[in-house]
Amino acid sequence: MRIGIPKETIYEEKRVALAPAGVDTLIRNGHSVFIQNGAGLGSNFSDEEYRNVGATIVYSAEEAFQRAELIAKISPLTEDEASLLQENQIIFSFLHLAVGHKAIIQKLIEKKISAVSYELIEKNDQLPVLQSVSEIAGQLAIQEGERFLGSDVKGGRGILLGGISGVAPAAVVILGAGVVGLNAARAAYGRGAQVIVLDKDLRRLRRIENSLSKNITTVAANPYTISRGVKFADLFIGAVQVKGEKSPHLVTEAMVKTMKKGAVIVDVAIDQGGCVETSYPTTISNPVYTKHGVIHYCVPNLPALVSRTASFGLTNATIEYILNIADNGFMNAVIGDPGLAKGVCTHNGMCTNEIVADTFNLEFRRLHFFSTN
Secondary structure: OOOEOOOOOOOOOOOOOOOHHHHHHHHHHEEEEEEEOOOHHHHHOHHHHOOOOOOOEEOOHHHHHOOOOOOOOOOOHHHHHHHHHOOOEEEEEEEOOHHHHHHHHHHHHHHEEEEEHHHHOOOOEEEEEHHHHHHHHHHHHHHHHHHHHOOOOOOOOOOOOEEOOOOOEEEEEEOOOOHHHHHHHHHHHHHHOOOEEOOHHHHHHHHHHHOOOOOOEEEEHHHHOOOOHHHHHOEEEEOOOOOOOOOOOEEHHHHHHHHOOOOOEEEEEHHHHOEEEEOOOOOOOOOOOEOEEEEEOOOEEEEEEHHHHHHHHHHHHHHHHHHHHHOHHHHHHHHHHHHHHHEEEOOOOOEOOOOHHHHHOOOOOOOOOOOOO
């Protein structure tokens, strides 16, 4: 199969869909890889490294799209990228279609694209590709939030996350005990912060206590406890994730108004619309704004801050799926892997994801495949 890797065009996105090691795996299995020149530079992978493992360097996004049967990306498709897709092509990326533009969905349907959304792929009741970036995002949420608690930031509270003898540490409140929340709790606890984690799933809260520490406070999430947690927080981490859907605004503007002046919100759910009502997307170079005296950090592509680690992690998580499709064909791969099938949002001119279809008032059709063996 011919696999294309275009350079990411989203502002300040430095990750690449496959590290050279992943490309090497595909080449060794008899497939061809066409990667746009400079696609890996943001992650410190040179064109020469890709060339040395057998990839073909192409010099435009158009060529990467035109020469490939399967396109591997990271960021959601832009309208310009959607226009480059070829009839019956396969696209692998974090698509986030439920919070995207209808024009892009329509283009996928018109061109009979088989669109696989990384964040929807399942394995053993987990989301293995999403988990690779969530581990990073959870740790970075604490790292970046801590930075904006300092006195050098306009309006910052001037708090040391771990405190000192005789001075209390910062209160870190995390809403959501999934992979992001778990990694955020681990990072915050390791720095000596007072950590409180809220989630409505008691099993997840038990996992926090059992895998980290009983000294982390866990609280069943509901509007009352969330409002109290928000008010108490020096650093609030929004780690709510609803598979395939826009994140609900569990933290209202009224709750934000009760927060301490100079408190920091890191809304990790912003790539799915955000779980804080006052959140809107920011960028890596201009990551914060202040509303109601509260500093908001809302960078959708947070893992791009550590692009090399993130690109390796994504390659580790996706290569088995790309190789499966390349070796066996799209239909056979999906038939043989129901978890992969759950990631398919459009196929053969139809919307095959019910949530996306409902969001944009499109006809929904369940996947029906017949083996090509």
